[in-house]
Amino acid sequence: MLSLRSLLTTSICTASLITISTSATADNLLQNASFEDEVNEAWILVDAPIKPWGDKAITGTNAAWIQTFQSNTSITQTVDVLENTSYQFDANLLYEARVNTITDLVGKLFIEWYNNDALLSTDTSALTTPASANVYDAYSLVATAPATSNAAKVGLSFTHSGTQVFGGELSVFGDDFAFDTVAIPEPASLALLGIAGLALLNRRK
Numbered sequence: 119m120l121s122l123r124s125l126l127t128t129s130i131c132t133a134s135l136i137t138i139s140t141s142a143t144a145d146n147l148l149q150n151a152s153f154e155d156e157v158n159e160a161w162i163l164v165d166a167p168i169k170p171w172g173d174k175a176i177t178g179t180n181a182a183w184i185q186t187f188q189s190n191t192s193i194t195q196t197v198d199v200l201e202n203t204s205y206q207f208d209a210n211l212l213y214e215a216r217v218n219t220i221t222d223l224v225g226k227l228f229i230e231w232y233n234n235d236a237l238l239s240t241d242t243s244a245l246t247t248p249a250s251a252n253v254y255d256a257y258s259l260v261a262t263a264p265a266t267s268n269a270a271k272v273g274l275s276f277t278h279s280g281t282q283v284f285g286g287e288l289s290v291f292g293d294d295f296a297f298d299t300v301a302i303p304e305p306a307s308l309a310l311l312g313i314a315g316l317a318l319l320n321r322r323k
């Protein structure tokens with residue numbers, strides 16, 4: 119049976135997570151985020167064509183077919199950003215069941231921060247092959263735009279040494295990407311929430 123303290127701690131943690139997850143605004147800065155427009159040029163696609171894969175789309179009929187059996191695939195889009203502002207990149211990815219193993223496959227989400235055309239820094243998050251194939255999983259990367267940045271190249275890539283031949287290898291599908299500002303609670307706010315919880319706990323004793 120849960121003690122009051124552990125129950126309250128759980129509640130506080132849950133409240134914190136809800137605060138974080140709902141603080142993003144509803145604006146998606148990415149164009150053609152669900153890949154429904156096949157000729158939209160917002161995305162730069164390298165061996166990752168947009169196709170009407172009806173059974174692979176989360177919404178609509180199109181998804182990006184990321185041909186990970188090729189040696190170097192990527193999907194990127196460049197958007198305007200504000201310096202010293204935090205952003206969250208979300209990508210929904212479906213890994214097909216592997217027939218042939220791709221050794222040394224390296225996947226990552228990344229955000230490259232630019233001041234005009236000058237690269238300032240890059241944030242990355244490694245993509246690991248999920249336990250279950252043929253179902254979508256959500257992957258996220260949260261990072262803060264450095265000072266003077268005014269643009270971000272947002273996307274993902276898969277690379278490997280390139281020894282596979284076509285047919286039977288792993289592909290990854292992507293749909294419903296998002297990139298938007300996100301408010302990260304400051305440590306002081308979280309501490310206040312914890313103090314409020316402890317005060318409530320003491321009152322209940």
Ligand SMILES: [Ca+2]
Nearest residue numbers: 152177178180
């Ligand atoms: Ca779609």
